[in-house]
Structure formats: structure tokens, C-alpha cells
Amino acid sequence: MKGEVVFLGTSAAVPTKDRNHTVIFFRYERDRFLFDCGEGAQRQMQKAKKSIMKISHIFLSHLHGDHVLGLPGIIQTIDFMGREEPLFIHGPKGTKEFVDLIYSIPGCDAKFDIVAKEAKGVILNTDEYYVESFPLEHSVPCVGYVFQEKPRKHIDDEKLKAMGIKPGPEYKSLKDGKSVKFKGKVLKPEDFIVEEKGFKFVYVADTRPTQTVIENASGADILVHEATFTHDALDMAKQAMHSTAREAGEVAREANAKQLVLIHYSPRYKDDELDKLRVDAQKNFDNVLVVRDFDSIEF
Numbered sequence: 001m002k003g004e005v006v007f008l009g010t011s012a013a014v015p016t017k018d019r020n021h022t023v024i025f026f027r028y029e030r031d032r033f034l035f036d037c038g039e040g041a042q043r044q045m046q047k048a049k050k051s052i053m054k055i056s057h058i059f060l061s062h063l064h065g066d067h068v069l070g071l072p073g074i075i076q077t078i079d080f081m082g083r084e085e086p087l088f089i090h091g092p093k094g095t096k097e098f099v100d101l102i103y104s105i106p107g108c109d110a111k112f113d114i115v116a117k118e119a120k121g122v123i124l125n126t127d128e129y130y131v132e133s134f135p136l137e138h139s140v141p142c143v144g145y146v147f148q149e150k151p152r153k154h155i156d157d158e159k160l161k162a163m164g165i166k167p168g169p170e171y172k173s174l175k176d177g178k179s180v181k182f183k184g185k186v187l188k189p190e191d192f193i194v195e196e197k198g199f200k201f202v203y204v205a206d207t208r209p210t211q212t213v214i215e216n217a218s219g220a221d222i223l224v225h226e227a228t229f230t231h232d233a234l235d236m237a238k239q240a241m242h243s244t245a246r247e248a249g250e251v252a253r254e255a256n257a258k259q260l261v262l263i264h265y266s267p268r269y270k271d272d273e274l275d276k277l278r279v280d281a282q283k284n285f286d287n288v289l290v291v292r293d294f295d296s297i298e299f
């Protein structure tokens with residue numbers, strides 16, 4: 001297991017008794033992020049036993065209150081706790097101004113650095129993965145995010161065995177990236193290297209479904225997509241620039257995703273009615289998960 005996704009908030013617009021505003025905790029190896037940071041984020045993290053001190057990057061989709069109002073509380077708490085490492089906050093146009101506004105709240109003048117940046121293209125790039133943003137279509141500037149693990153290269157043992165190369169000096173040299181002579185032929189390591197596609201996680205917050213979303217979600221292992229309404233409320237979804245569960249299913253199908261996770265449900269659906277959203281999405285895509293607060297997926 002390399003990481004996990006914990007859904008700490010799944011409600012749209014207003015929280016309900018059982019559903020917090022949108023917050024997603026994401027861990028890959030030692031790195032921990034939040035995707036969106038709705039009100040109540042820090043208590044949800046406490047309940048899920050996740051340390052807010054270990055979060056290095058927060059990726060905001062947009063500046064509607066249900067996605068960002070947890071930020072002032074988190075900044076104040078980690079400042080109290082003596083944070084020294086910088087906190088990186090990414091988001092659409094206006095994110096830096098929003099963070100500056102938080103700084104101006106008495107008691108929120110953090111002693112650690114907060115680096116707020118407008119998310120455009122690749123915003124985080126390490127040896128193992130990168131995080132990229134792409135535009136969504138909502139009533140205010142809004143972005144989606146792709147977490148893409150880089151492909152891993154390894155020597156195809158089966159291919160070597162098939163050629164009769166058993167563990168020994170030639171085998172070791174090829175594995176070390178050196179060409180070898182075997183039965184009069186020169187064997188190059190690149191002929192035995194296989195590339196394993198890396199894990200892909202895509203977060204699509206508030207949006208109408210678009211071709212850009214489909215392209216960016218292409219081949220996602222986990223596609224988290226908002227599903228504010230069921231399809232009988234399509235007019236409402238269009239008016240508020242949201243998606244229906246059925247539309248999210250269509251995006252997952254067109255993108256050839258492996259799994260679709262629905263979040264951001266309108267409070268009009270009670271907790272025992274959420275299955276309606278799953279059924280609606282499954283009109284277009286089979287592997288659908290309707291998550292509730294604190295549900296998690298390991299990968």
C-alpha cells in the first residue's frame with residue numbers, strides 16, 4: 001500500500017448532521033495533502049486521526065465557502081502548535097488574495113510561511129509523482145487536480161528467463177543497466193525494460209461536465225467527481241453549474257476511468273437516500289462508489 005484517500009466531508013453547499021463540507025485527505029508515501037478545506041476540516045482530521053501538522057500542500061478547487069472556510073482554523077491551530085515548515089496553498093485566481101485576507105484576521109497572523117499560488121499546469125513535481133491542475137466550468141474560477149505517479153521502469157524477468165538467461169553475471173549486468181554478450185549477441189538493457197503505468201488520482205470539484213474534464217481524467221485509477229444532484233434535477237444542476245450523478249458516470253465512462261467516487265451531495269438527499277446517486281451514475285458506468293464522511297480507499 002502506497003497511500004490512501006480519506007473522504008472527510010461530502011456535503012454540498014451546507015453541511016448536514018452527518019456530512020461535513022468538502023475535505024479530502026490524501027497520502028502518498030510520506031507526503032500528505034488536502035484537496036479542498038471546507039469548514040470543520042480540522043475536527044474531521046482529528047476524528048480520522050490525521051495530523052494537520054503533517055499536511056504540506058492544500059489544493060483548493062475554488063473559493064466558494066463550502067470548500068475553503070476550514071482554512072483559517074487550520075492555519076491558526078498549526079501556528080499555535082508551533083509549525084515551522086511552510087504550508088503551500090494552491091488554487092484558482094484569487095487564492096493569494098483569499099489567504100492574505102485570512103492573515104488579516106486577528107489571531108491568524110501565522111509565524112510560519114504560507115505560500116499561496118495560482119494553480120496552473122504542473123504545480124508540484126517530484127521524482128515519484130506530479131500534481132497538475134486543469135480548468136473546470138463552474139460559476140466562479142474553479143480547477144480540478146490530477147495526481148499522477150510517474151511510470152516505474154523495471155527489467156522483465158520473464159523475458160530474460162524465456163531467452164534462457166538465468167540469474168548470474170549476465171542477468172545482473174542487464175539489471176544494472178549494462179549491455180551484455182550472450183550466445184554471440186549483444187543484449188541491451190532497454191530491450192528488457194518494461195514501463196509500469198503509475199497510479200492516477202483525479203479530483204473534479206464543482207463543475208458542469210466538459211471535454212477538458214474527460215481528457216484530464218483519462219485512465220484514472222480513482223476519479224473523484226462531484227454529483228450534487230440526480231439526473232431528474234438536471235435543470236437545477238445546469239443553473240448552479242454542477243453535475244448530476246449520471247453525468248459524472250458519463251465522464252468516467254468517456255475517460256475510461258477504473259473507479260468513480262461520488263462526493264458533494266446536495267443536502268436535499270438524506271443519508272439513507274444516497275444510493276439514488278449511485279443508481280443514477282450506474283446508468284453510464286459500473287464501478288461507482290458513494291462515499292460517506294470518513295470512508296477511505298487505500299491504493
Ligand SMILES: [Zn+2]
Pocket residue numbers: 012013064066067206264
Ligand atoms: Zn461546492
Ligand SMILES: [Zn+2]
Pocket residue numbers: 062064138206
Ligand atoms: Zn461551488
